[in-house]
Amino acid sequence: MIGELAKKLTAFEEFADFVIIEIIFRRGKFSSGAEIVKNFSSRVILRAASSDAEVFVKMIRPRSDLKFPDKKSPAENFWRTFSTEEILNFVAAVGDKNKIHPPIVPAFLILEKICAEFSACKELKLRFKNFITTGEPLTLKIFDKRFEITCADDKKVLGEMS
Numbered sequence: 001m002i003g004e005l006a007k008k009l010t011a012f013e014e015f016a017d018f019v020i021i022e023i024i025f026r027r028g029k030f031s032s033g034a035e036i037v038k039n040f041s042s043r044v045i046l047r048a049a050s051s052d053a054e055v056f057v058k059m060i061r062p063r064s065d066l067k068f069p070d071k072k073s074p075a076e077n078f079w080r081t082f083s084t085e086e087i088l089n090f091v092a093a094v095g096d097k098n099k100i101h102p103p104i105v106p107a108f109l110i111l112e113k114i115c116a117e118f119s120a121c122k123e124l125k126l127r128f129k130n131f132i133t134t135g136e137p138l139t140l141k142i143f144d145k146r147f148e149i150t151c152a153d154d155k156k157v158l159g160e161m162s
Helices: 002-009 084-094 107-117
Strands: 019-027 033-039 043-049 053-060 078-080 123-128 138-143 146-151 154-161
Touching: 002 033, 002 043, 002 053, 002 084, 002 107, 019 107, 084 107, 107 123
Parallel strands: none
Antiparallel strands: 019 053, 019 123, 033 043, 043 053, 078 138, 123 154, 138 146, 146 154
16 A cells, blocks of 8 residues: 555655655545645655555655765664565565655655554554664653654654554
8 A cells, every 4th residue: 555655656756855744544435546736946845645545745855965974883773674685575566766765765655554553543643753664773752642662862854643
């Protein structure tokens, strides 16, 4: 389901090098398709839907001087890491041509793993605070209807669920 939505968005090749800063994911009945909701000079909002799910994606044009964080020590409540092979398999399957993958984990791969954790949720909202890179030991902290993904207490993704 997530891969299908990500694949629909690859049709917008003009945004292939943009960086996702927020995803809103909803389960339900929708008309299948993909569209540009808003397009500004340095940011865009895209929508993709299948018959049973929909995503709104906010993206920004990245600075040319992207810096990748150093690997950190394992977190106390380890959740997972993303491997290079896992990232390459995912981007190949969905047709993602963004040159930052790897070492940066695709937002839709993160969404796919979060959806697996919270399969009963109707809606998920993810805000990307920092890049997650290949091999980083991640912690998933849950606070009622909110959650965060961290690495050594560095907030990577903030989320809400309903």
